[in-house]
Amino acid sequence: MPAALGSKVIHPYSDFLLHNVGTGDGIVQNGPPDTANKMRTAPLWGVRTSDRLMHDGESLTRNEAILRHAGEATFVINNYRSLSTNQKNQLITFLNSL
Amino acid sequence: MHFPRIRLLVGEVKSMKRNLPWLAAISFLCGCNAKPSTRLEQPIKEQTADTSLPDIGTGHSKSASPEEVDATLQRIFGRLVIANRADHSSVTGDFNGDGSLDLAVIVLSVKTELGMINGELANWTIQDADQFFTPPAGERVVFQQKQSRPSVEAGEPLLAVIHGFGKAGWRDSAARQAYLIRHAALGDLRAIRATGHIERAPPTVRNSDVIYEGSNHGEFLFWNGSQYAWNRKANNKP
Numbered sequence: 001m002p003a004a005l006g007s008k009v010i011h012p013y014s015d016f017l018l019h020n021v022g023t024g025d026g027i028v029q030n031g032p033p034d035t036a037n038k039m040r041t042a043p044l045w046g047v048r049t050s051d052r053l054m055h056d057g058e059s060l061t062r063n064e065a066i067l068r069h070a071g072e073a074t075f076v077i078n079n080y081r082s083l084s085t086n087q088k089n090q091l092i093t094f095l096n097s098l
Numbered sequence: 099m100h101f102p103r104i105r106l107l108v109g110e111v112k113s114m115k116r117n118l119p120w121l122a123a124i125s126f127l128c129g130c131n132a133k134p135s136t137r138l139e140q141p142i143k144e145q146t147a148d149t150s151l152p153d154i155g156t157g158h159s160k161s162a163s164p165e166e167v168d169a170t171l172q173r174i175f176g177r178l179v180i181a182n183r184a185d186h187s188s189v190t191g192d193f194n195g196d197g198s199l200d201l202a203v204i205v206l207s208v209k210t211e212l213g214m215i216n217g218e219l220a221n222w223t224i225q226d227a228d229q230f231f232t233p234p235a236g237e238r239v240v241f242q243q244k245q246s247r248p249s250v251e252a253g254e255p256l257l258a259v260i261h262g263f264g265k266a267g268w269r270d271s272a273a274r275q276a277y278l279i280r281h282a283a284l285g286d287l288r289a290i291r292a293t294g295h296i297e298r299a300p301p302t303v304r305n306s307d308v309i310y311e312g313s314n315h316g317e318f319l320f321w322n323g324s325q326y327a328w329n330r331k332a333n334n335k336p
Contacts, residue, residue: 075272089219
């Protein structure tokens with residue numbers, strides 16, 4: 001491993017785990033059948049460069065993409081829903097900085 | 099003697115409490131992890147294929163009373179929309195195929211609140227059922243770039259769909275994923291199992307319910323995995 005690449009701390013902003021967030025497409029994710037409706041968390045690193053979001057590119061805004069999360073994400077997304085417009089804007093500004 | 103220090107701590111705790119929901123949302127969305135090196139993915143247990151869906155709305159009636167509909171709309175949209183009181187203006191079913199009972203109800207937007215309804219950071223998603231093109235079976239098509247975000251017009255009838263959560267479905271207070279759908283409020287709503295109706299849809303959609311409306315025989319509204327769309331009769335089967 002070249003020194004320029006090895007032993008570096010990176011912040012990909014992903015847990016790289018499989019989650020059922022209600023957007024599964026029925027395609028098994030390199031595992032048993034119960035992974036069919038799970039999606040592996042994509043890194044948010046570089047999300048500022050994406051204008052089409054989620055695995056199918058069907059979400060056009062950050063807010064829309066966040067609201068598409070359900071299932072395991074229900075409670076944390078409900079926390080997002082409880083934010084004020086100003087707080088939501090702060091969060092989205094942060095995402096646009098990654 | 100220690101009183102000022104204690105007051106300071108109380109102030110810090112209050113400040114932290116105020117910021118907790120915001121921090122929780124950020125940490126989930128961003129996948130923030132204080133100790134990334136110690137968090138490992140759990141091994142996935144082996145199990146046999148099970149494509150069946152769980153029981154829907156255990157212990158709850160499938161039909162929705164007007165009071166329940168009003169309370170649900172209030173919980174999600176506040177006073178921005180009003181439920182249509184005509185017969186068969188609401189229907190329940192598992193429209194997104196996740197095993198929880200969902201609610202679809204025809205509503206009218208309140209004219210004076212259009213700014214809030216169409217807000218870019220609103221807690222619901224506005225969709226246009228006519229914007230999604232279902233390609234004819236057996237033909238190759240090129241999808242057009244998705245159009246811009248639709249907006250609700252004053253007094254426009256809409257189909258509000260609330261996706262359910264858990265066994266209580268749309269009645270659960272955590273069920274807040276909602277859609278306002280344009281060009282999908284014809285009335286006389288009926289929910290029918292999608293099996294046999296949609297041939298080229300993913301399994302989750304195939305096991306869902308579709309919505310028939312009015313005299314629109316042969317055409318039905320279905321969840322395609324990302325939005326509600328009309329399935330035109332001519333496009334459904336080869």
